[in-house]
Amino acid sequence: MTEPASVARLVVLVSGSGSNLQALLDATADPGYGARVVAVGADRDGIAGLDRAAAAGVPSFVERVKDHPTRADWDKALTDRVAEHRPDLVISAGFLKLVGPEFLAAFGDRYLNTHNTLLPAFPGIHGPRDALAYGVKLTGATLFFVDAGMDTGPIVAQVAVPVRDDDDEDTLTERIKSAERRQLVEQVGRLVREGWTITGRKVTIP
Numbered sequence: 001m002t003e004p005a006s007v008a009r010l011v012v013l014v015s016g017s018g019s020n021l022q023a024l025l026d027a028t029a030d031p032g033y034g035a036r037v038v039a040v041g042a043d044r045d046g047i048a049g050l051d052r053a054a055a056a057g058v059p060s061f062v063e064r065v066k067d068h069p070t071r072a073d074w075d076k077a078l079t080d081r082v083a084e085h086r087p088d089l090v091i092s093a094g095f096l097k098l099v100g101p102e103f104l105a106a107f108g109d110r111y112l113n114t115h116n117t118l119l120p121a122f123p124g125i126h127g128p129r130d131a132l133a134y135g136v137k138l139t140g141a142t143l144f145f146v147d148a149g150m151d152t153g154p155i156v157a158q159v160a161v162p163v164r165d166d167d168d169e170d171t172l173t174e175r176i177k178s179a180e181r182r183q184l185v186e187q188v189g190r191l192v193r194e195g196w197t198i199t200g201r202k203v204t205i206p
């Protein structure tokens with residue numbers, strides 16, 4: 001059956017447990033959401049995120065950096081694999097690789113990432129640990145369009161999460177992830193249903 005033109009095509013990239021992916025898979029089960037996950041890509045085998053894709057009947061692919069002679073070759077291969085699925089939005093949901101220039105040339109205006117701190121504080125892969133070590137009382141999650149930097153692109157939305165006195169890295173990480181998943185689902189839905197513009201650092205959803 002041909003899908004209505006208004007259903008946006010999402011490609012989701014993962015490297016781990018895929019709980020953000022699962023939130024999107026669950027949300028897109030509702031036709032009124034306005035999008036469906038057409039493929040899941042990963043940079044490694046054997047992760048729960050790929051199992052979640054299989055359980056949902058969504059095709060997946062793996063492109064490992066070490067299977068390519070150079071990082072640029074990997075970037076091109078990843079770009080091609082994603083492009084095959086003609087995405088309206090590409091979403092990095094715990095994808096632990098920085099993409100390269102070819103990928104950004106193809107998808108730079110529609111490549112989202114979700115990060116588990118309030119950027120620009122604590123970029124990188126240990127956000128909650130770094131926030132805890134710094135002693136902040138408030139942290140959160142940031143959804144942004146990816147640019148060539150690490151966690152530096154134009155921000156779509158942020159949600160604040162309190163840090164509790166008895167938090168350790170795990171408890172804080174999980175509290176952030178709950179808020180992060182809700183934000184991801186809500187904002188991806190808004191983007192696909194309403195569209196967006198990016199002007200400099202400013203993202204506007206009409």
Ligand code: GRF
Nearest residue numbers: 017018019020094114115116
């Ligand atoms: C998210 O908290 C994301 O911000 C971070 O990694 C986590 C991915 O979790 N980069 P999951 O794989 O979606 O469960």
